[in-house]
Amino acid sequence: MNTMLNSAVRLTLATWLLFGLAYPLAVTGIAQLAFPRQANGSLIAGPGGAPLGAAQVGQNWVGAGWFHGRPSATTDTDPKDPSKTIPAPYNAASSNGSNLGPTSQALHDRLFTDRKALLKDLPGIQTLPADMLTSSASGLDPDISPANALMQAPRVAAARALPLEQVQALIATHTVGRTFGVFGEPRINVLSLNMALQSWQAAKPQQTK
Amino acid sequence: MSPFWLQIGLTLLATLLLSLVLGRYLARVMTGQRTLLDPLFDPLDGLLYRLVGRDACSRPMNWQRYTLHMLAANLAMAVLIYLVLIFQNRLPLNPLKLAGMEPMQAFNTAISFITNTNWQSYGGESTLSNFSQMAAITFPMFTSAATGFVVAIAFIRALIVKDGGADLGNFYRDLIRFSTRVLLPGALLFALFLIWQGVPQTLDANVAVNTLQGAHQTISLGPVAAQESIENLGTNGGGFFNVNAAHPLQNPTPLTNLALLMLMSSLPAALVVMFGRMIGNARQAWVIYGVMGVLLLGFLAMTVLPEQAGTPLLHQAGVSLQAGPLQPGGNMEGKEVRFGIAQSALYAAYTTAFTTGSVNAMHDSFTPQGGMPLMIQMMLQCVFGGKGVGFLGFLVYGLIGVFVAGLMVGRTPEFMGKKIEKPEIVLVSLALLIHPLVILAPSAWSMVVPYGLSSLNNAAMHGYSEVLYAFSSAAANNGSAFAGLNANTPWYNLAIALVILLGRYPPIIFLMAVAGSLAAKPTLPPSVGTLRTDTPLFGVWWFATILIVGALTFLPALVLGPIAEYFAMATHHLF
Known part of the structure; x- marks a missing residue:
């Protein structure tokens, strides 16, 4: 023993x-x-020396002039009551999905609220790409589908007063195909697309109105 | 072929090819033959033998000694893990100054990781220090995987002992050889591959960034890659981050996803190939491989198709469900764009078949039809299954099959030349029956008590499915979850820990007793009267035994959960 x-x-x-x-x-x-x-997390250097993000971690985008990522279900501690949580999209310190099932009333309400808000900026649209309304598994999905980006292109172009074709061309150059043409899905990294959008416009100020 | 099916087919093919190569290597390692890597590992093993004690590592063990040493080692490791977790605030590498874990949660976690379950009632990045991630989580990912594997090795030895002996090998030697010669090099190589693809490996805990729009974002980092490779190679599951391999830093590309699938599938599949070589009967191994393969393909299709078809709710909300070159379509709730439907559903089927438990999508948000096969695979836990124990579970169905068939045709039941008699059948039945008992009883109890119901994230049938999934996952030592369930409550922490223990050790002890009993029996030469177990006919019988004995046990429980939910969903009911 x-x-x-x-x-x-x-x-x-x-x-x-x-x-x-x-x-x-x-x-x-x-x-x-x-x-x-x-x-060390594939950090992207920012203007002041502090990093402006991690290449693979999605960020929360606000405003018509930016491409938006997918809905995110991450939360954070409520500053008023530490025992509760509040929605905090793209909280990269606490990854989470919605975990809502296909018969969930809460999922139904979220889908239809989001749809209404989205369609305000997208006149005439009926069907949306699958990744546009659904929340990601991690809440930090860095990518959107090409269909999703193309649908947002008119809104972004209008907000930035850019020709639509140029924004679409930018989307095309930022689309990553399937690995070896087979594995995974075609996708666009939202952060790199928005960075390109910003620097491209900064370099050609005469083209904006 | 569309890329959708092509990527699934190529992954399956890669698993097959890899298992053939690895199976030969495993057989050489576990039977003590020379391998190319010996010059590298002989000194390391020698050092470990010396640390443990040369005597202890060379003494032959009968089934009782083998089992007792295994249990004692597992106990000592669990205590160490528990201590690291509750005292992590006083240990180094805790830059976020996280508190020590609550004793009940630490108990649950220690049990969960020493049993190869890796169920997590905590969110990794917000609860564990980097020291805990290494010394309490990464550590048992090696030893628990090796424990399951060596038990299977001991059982196989019992089948091939010809002289009615009692020697099943040496627990320490087996565990060390398997850990250093199989797990360590695999984990190391794949960790570097994952890092190259973008998985972090640092002792920093997080980094603060100012986003392009000027917002503040804190990004969790840590020694992720080293843990992730062994997490999958050891069919452990339980990841660094809360959402596991769905996290873009834990599984950044389709290539890393493929690597994780290979890591988790290669060893359980190679074990079957190794078995064929050890017993010197490749036909027997192919019958087993074939039945497991057919089960896997069936459950895989059952998961993939409904996920791509989507749900009525998404259709109502105007989501385009048809996959195309520009968007994935299907039920993308709780899935990542880089994986789409194919890689997410494939991963879900793999992680429950090989009872790994790491996830790259939220199973809780799967369709009822797509989520059900995930549960069934854990209820059967022998569709390849986890390290060693999955294979043993499969043999259990074979022994039952031999016995029933023998009774029906009036022949003495034999398996590989060993007579199967009453003591073996009693033990095997116990090992088989404990599984449904520890799944169904606590699931039912959780449905009638307030402390069970208060943890549900979804209502009605889906909420019940969350609980059924949790206890199936615990009993199968899988560790994946319908993660909406709040499992960090006293009831679930305690009940799940106990179910994990009962799902792990009693079946192993019963099967080791069977091994001891079989080893002592003489091997009978096959005669005309022998019911051969290495034929396609017996493969079909084996398959039927698994479905009738295994799956039917759980049918009523499934009717109340995913099947009822399917009909509710199809008729547009919401809860």
């Missing part, structure tokens, strides 16, 4: 040191040397 416990404890400590400490620390060391950018 004693020898058994003795061996079990020694196995525990030996594997703990190897797999719980040495292995993750070794991977960290190699990662920081070989892939420092990715290992």
